[in-house]
Amino acid sequence: MKKSKLSQKTEQRILVLSFTIIPVLLLLVFSYYPLVKMIQYSFTNWNGYNPSSESVGWANYKTVLTNPNYFTVFKTSLYYFIATFFQLGFALLFATILSFKVKFANFWKGILFFPYLLNGVAIGFIFLYFYKGGGTLDTVLSSLGLESQIRLWLGDRSINNISLAFTSVWRYTGFNFLIFLGAIQSVNPEIYEAADIDGANRWDQFRYIIIPSIKKILFLNIILGVSGSLSVFDIPYIMTGGSNGTMTFVIKTIDTAFKYNKVGLASAMALILLVIVVSVTVVQRFATREKRDA
Numbered sequence: 001m002k003k004s005k006l007s008q009k010t011e012q013r014i015l016v017l018s019f020t021i022i023p024v025l026l027l028l029v030f031s032y033y034p035l036v037k038m039i040q041y042s043f044t045n046w047n048g049y050n051p052s053s054e055s056v057g058w059a060n061y062k063t064v065l066t067n068p069n070y071f072t073v074f075k076t077s078l079y080y081f082i083a084t085f086f087q088l089g090f091a092l093l094f095a096t097i098l099s100f101k102v103k104f105a106n107f108w109k110g111i112l113f114f115p116y117l118l119n120g121v122a123i124g125f126i127f128l129y130f131y132k133g134g135g136t137l138d139t140v141l142s143s144l145g146l147e148s149q150i151r152l153w154l155g156d157r158s159i160n161n162i163s164l165a166f167t168s169v170w171r172y173t174g175f176n177f178l179i180f181l182g183a184i185q186s187v188n189p190e191i192y193e194a195a196d197i198d199g200a201n202r203w204d205q206f207r208y209i210i211i212p213s214i215k216k217i218l219f220l221n222i223i224l225g226v227s228g229s230l231s232v233f234d235i236p237y238i239m240t241g242g243s244n245g246t247m248t249f250v251i252k253t254i255d256t257a258f259k260y261n262k263v264g265l266a267s268a269m270a271l272i273l274l275v276i277v278v279s280v281t282v283v284q285r286f287a288t289r290e291k292r293d294a
Helices: 002-041 059-066 068-099 105-117 120-131 136-143 160-185 189-197 202-213 215-230 234-239 249-259 263-288
Strands: none
Touching: 002 263, 059 068, 059 263, 068 105, 068 160, 068 202, 068 215, 068 249, 105 160, 120 136, 120 160, 120 234, 160 202, 160 215, 160 234, 189 202, 202 215, 215 263, 234 249, 249 263
16 A cells, blocks of 8 residues: 555656756756856857857947947837836726726727737738738828828827837737736725725725725836837837837847857847846735835
């Protein structure tokens, strides 16, 4: 009997190990090993195809941090950073409204979340038609008698990044909406009932019940939005190719590696971005951890 139990435990351990070792190996081969190699490449001038490369020390990092052609493209991220707060504002507004009794609530939830289900390439092509001359946006403005407001939405440097940032807001609002909605609905309904009895209106419930209850989720979404604004890629790459002042740091990294064959320099750029994103994550963890009573 004891041997039988012992063999069962052994079989369970082998089974758990068998199911664990494969994902661990995949993680090591496709995540951590490439990261180690990227760190090695960042200290060389490797061009991506020669079998040999020359060590250049910290020169690649110095180039990225001092050459305006590289590090200053982060200024494009400011447009997406500002757009993040509009995105969160819309998501929180709709999540709050739809957390109460609203007609066709499930329909509106589906409408809001649907854009997030679309592929980034598809969204890029949809908004290319939306912004093109004589396209959807121009047609709507013309029908409203606002022909004077028509612009080269993707060609005018003063507005093209705003247009792209708006596309990002349209795409990701649904994701934040879903997170906010889940957090709001997790609040005990009896609290709302007590507030109604005490005469609290919807605004009071929003200020004193909803916001305090989802504070951590709100801050988490802000951190995710900031991290996302630093690593924007698909929308500007598909819609403009990073041209005419819409270049982001990720697009610049890819061009450096594959267009100019400077894999070593591109590796240094990728690691700098990684350090920035990890730093933001660490700040988030320290800022959201619960304060222990002394």
